[in-house]
Amino acid sequence: AQSVTQPDIHITVSEGASLELRCNYSYGATPYLFWYVQSPGQGLQLLLKYFSGDTLVQGIKGFEAEFKRSQSSFNLRKPSVHWSDAAEYFCAVGALLTGNQFYFGTGTSLTVIP
Amino acid sequence: NAGVTQTPKFRVLKTGQSMTLLCAQDMNHEYMYWYRQDPGMGLRLIHYSVGEGTTAKGEVPDGYNVSRLKKQNFLLGLESAAPSQTSVYFCASSPPGTGGSPLHFGNGTRLTVT
Numbered sequence: 001a002q003s004v005t006q007p008d009i010h011i012t013v014s015e016g017a018s019l020e021l022r023c024n025y026s027y028g029a030t031p032y033l034f035w036y037v038q039s040p041g042q043g044l045q046l047l048l049k050y051f052s053g054d055t056l057v058q059g060i061k062g063f064e065a066e067f068k069r070s071q072s073s074f075n076l077r078k079p080s081v082h083w084s085d086a087a088e089y090f091c092a093v094g095a096l097l098t099g100n101q102f103y104f105g106t107g108t109s110l111t112v113i114p
Numbered sequence: 115n116a117g118v119t120q121t122p123k124f125r126v127l128k129t130g131q132s133m134t135l136l137c138a139q140d141m142n143h144e145y146m147y148w149y150r151q152d153p154g155m156g157l158r159l160i161h162y163s164v165g166e167g168t169t170a171k172g173e174v175p176d177g178y179n180v181s182r183l184k185k186q187n188f189l190l191g192l193e194s195a196a197p198s199q200t201s202v203y204f205c206a207s208s209p210p211g212t213g214g215s216p217l218h219f220g221n222g223t224r225l226t227v228t
Contacts, residue, residue, distance in 0.1 A: 009154070031213070032213045032214045034216060036219075041221070041222075042221055042222075043118070043204055043206075043219030043220050043221045043222055044157075044204070044206075044217070044219045045219070046216045046217075049216060051214060090156060090157070093213075094211075094212075094213025094214050094215075095212075095213045096212050096213050097212065097213065100145050100164075100208050100210065100211040100212060100213060100214070100215050100217075101159060101162070101172070101213065102159075102213065102217065104156040104157040104158075105156055106154055106155060106156040107156055
C-alpha cells in the first residue's frame, strides 16, 4: 500500500544550525514528491516538488530536498535555520489516481531556539 | 490575490446540529478538495471534485456531504455533527492532474463539536 512516513514528530534546532527533516515513501512507481510548510493558524504552502530529472531540488525560503530512489526517501534540508522557519512540515506523495490525490505524512513540528 | 478562501474561520456546534463550510477559489482551478487535519494523523481527504457538478469520496467521507454547483465554490456539509468531527478543515484547489499538480490551500476552519 502507498504511504508516507515522517519518522520525527518533533525536532528542535538552534537558530543558525542546519536542518534535515526525513521523509520515506512507499509507492509502486516513481512518485511525484512534495514538501509543504504550515505556519500556525495557516494553510499549507508548497515549499518544493520533485517530478523527475535532477534529484536535488531547490525550493522557496532556502530549502532543498534530495530524492533517493534506493532509500525511498525525500529528505528536506536547510543549511541555516531562521526563527521564522518554526512551523509544521508535511511530506506528500502524488498518487497516480483520479482527482490528483495525495498521500500526506503525519508532519514534523519544528521548534527553533534563539 | 485571494487564492482559496474559507468561511467561517471558527465554529462551535452542539452534537446533532448541522452546518455548511464554504470554500471559494479565484484561480479558475478545475479540482477542489476538502481535508481534515487531526493531531498525529496529517491530512485526510474527505471529498473532492474534478469539475463543476461532480464530486467523489475520499478517504474519510462518512458524515459529510459536498456540492460543487459552481466551479469556484466547494461546500462541505455536516448534517448531524458528532464530537468525532471536531477538527481543522482545509479546502484546497488545483489544476487538473494525476498527482502532479500542487495543491493550493485555504487557511482552515477550526470546528469544535461539543
